[in-house]
Amino acid sequence: MDLEAFLDHLNSGRPVQGGGEAHLFMHGVSQQALRLTAEINSGYHQPEELRDLFSQLIGKPVDGSFAFFPPFYTDCGKNIHIGKNVFVNMGCKFQDQGGIFIGDGALIGHNVVLATLNHAKSPSDRASMIPAPIHIGKNVWIGANATILPGVTIGDGAIVAAGAVVAGDVPENTIVGGVPARVIRPLSEEELQ
Template structure:
């Protein structure tokens, strides 16, 4: 099995069975992510070097307008897409196996967690993984300590308040707060 085959399965939403060949490829890929994030988080790096390390982590180009403040953690790395003029503050954790897409002009607050995998509820199948992507639109602001769960899409210009737990899609131009997050008002335009 290859990384390409794993990404195809993850992006199609297929269950990754515990201890399967695809599960093993996922764990091997995670070792590379741990190596890169270890270097990233092991000391000071100028912004250009941070972007180089993030590009190595995701396996593709990262625009020079992107800013990431370490520490930053990703336990897979190869299923993240970052737009232009994105700011990711320190302490963020991305579980990206299911796919994370961040649109242009987004602000991601301290200690935000983006989680794209669920384990199976059946105890005998608990090692099985169910991927679902997180899609963050353009110009989204996610406050500190927010958690975005698998399968969530956040619409353009939305605001996720600090410490919110987002369990379902957020419409464009909407402010959500709480756990579980609920809409409280529209974004003034």
């Protein structure tokens, strides 16, 4: 298996069988991610250096407008897709095997967790994983300590309150919060200006 076949498998939504070929390949990708995140998280780096290291981590260049503050953690990295003018704050953890797509202008707060894998429900198959992507729209703001679960789409302009656990899709231009997160209210016309 090569990286392209691995990503095709993940992006198809098919389960990753515990001990199977994709699972074993995932362990090698994880080692690369751990090496690069250790470098990102050790010492001070200029913003250009951080963008270069992040580009190596995800396997493609990020826009010059992308910024993030370490520490940053991921156990894959190769299925992260970042738009322009995106900011990721300190302490974030991206489990991106299922795919993480972050739209232009998104702001990701401190300690946000984006998790794209679930384990199989059957105890006899618990080592198997089911990937599902997270889509974060344009100009979304995700507050500190929020957790976004597999398969969630957050609509353009939405706000996810600090500490929320988001298990379902978020309509555009709304504020969601709580555990589990639910719509608190839509953004007002004044707030949308």
